[in-house]
Amino acid sequence: MSTHRNWAGNVRYAARAYHRPSSMDELRELVAGSDRIRAVGSGHSFNRLGDTTGDLVTLAGLPATVRLDEPRRLVDAPAAMRYGDLATWLHERGYAVANLASLPHISLAGAVATGTHGSGETIGNLATAVAGLELVTAAGEPLTVDRDDADFPGMVVSLGALGIVTRLTLEVVPAFDIRQYVHLDLPRAALDEALGSAYSVSVFTDWRSTRGTQVWCKQLAEQSAPPAGWLGTTAADRPWHPVPGMPAVNCTEQLGVAGPWHERLPHFRLGFTPSSGDELQSEYHLPRAVAADALAALDEVAHLTAPVSQTSELRTVAADGLWLSPNQGRDTLAVHFTWIADASAVLPVVAEVERALAPFAPRPHWGKVFTIPTEAIAATYPHWPDFATLLHRLDPTGKFRTEELNHLFPG
Structure with missing residues (x-):
């Protein structure tokens, strides 16, 4: 198993065996016969929530019928x-x-x-x-x-x-078409208007100032192009990458060229390494209504985040009713950090970020690096006890549990 790691390389899977079944019968037999088992997908998780000391199984060998x-x-x-x-x-x-x-x-x-x-x-x-x-x-x-x-x-x-x-x-x-524009140096006072200005919007910052370093606006192709000086920004005259110094060829096409939805909504092209590849990530989901106060609190720890952050992204997500969704019951501002690949330098800063955000009931992204205590996370989810009951009913022996899951849902 020493050769099996997550996408970022910061987690070496502890599983005793790695399986690739080629049929549903083979998978069912494997699950029934294992005392501990987890599925692994693309490995794009930065913590051990999906790790196990039992069996790790990829479903990539099953029939791929759509x-x-x-x-x-x-x-x-x-x-x-x-x-x-x-x-x-x-x-x-x-x-x-x-x-x-x-x-x-x-x-x-x-x-x-x-x-x-x-x-x-x-x-x-x-x-x-x-x-x-x-x-x-x-x-x-x-x-x-x-x-x-x-x-x-x-x-x-x-x-x-x-x-x-x-x-x-x-x-x-x-299917629909999207035009993607990048704008530079967004004033913080214009953040709310920017986030609601297009079908999908991402604002990047380096925490060295309160201005957004890049605004990626993914607008429906029939929507009018932003005017010159839009919200006090400067229109990019060349393609950009969210992480400074990385080649923009890795990114989806910009400069307002219309194209299919699936070639514009992601930031990165399918055929290239996404983001920087050598990184850790954290993300916190906050009530949309407290965005201004939460960002002001993060400004107070910017002197800590800036030295270990490659970039940071602000996005919005609509509320839903899924029990463990980070967006359950509340419209959300998601604050994402792409850190340098140095856990010893990053983890103390993560703790300070979480301390700054604590008054705003942050929910961490389940697949990224976080240290918020279980009781603090659980308090933000009204259906936490309902999921715990469902978990114990469907997996009474803890077959799909991991050490991280046991911290979240003891028993």
């Missing part, structure tokens, strides 16, 4: 499929999903299970598109759930704790 139900506007796809590959398949048939994350390299099941998101004031995270899912339970039996099931809101963003998800059914919409 089925489109046009009358119901649904697509059924394998859990291990990357969003970028599904997006290409859908676009060829005239369809899309409503939003994508900043990188298209992540697997469907992993992104959904952790509440991963894109950006947009009126758009939910990726899990909100889920209309149904199939999984293998602790007993090795198949289970299918959809929105008519009482347990459904607890089973979508599940942290991989309820079973091995094998397929997902997602809502689709007609």
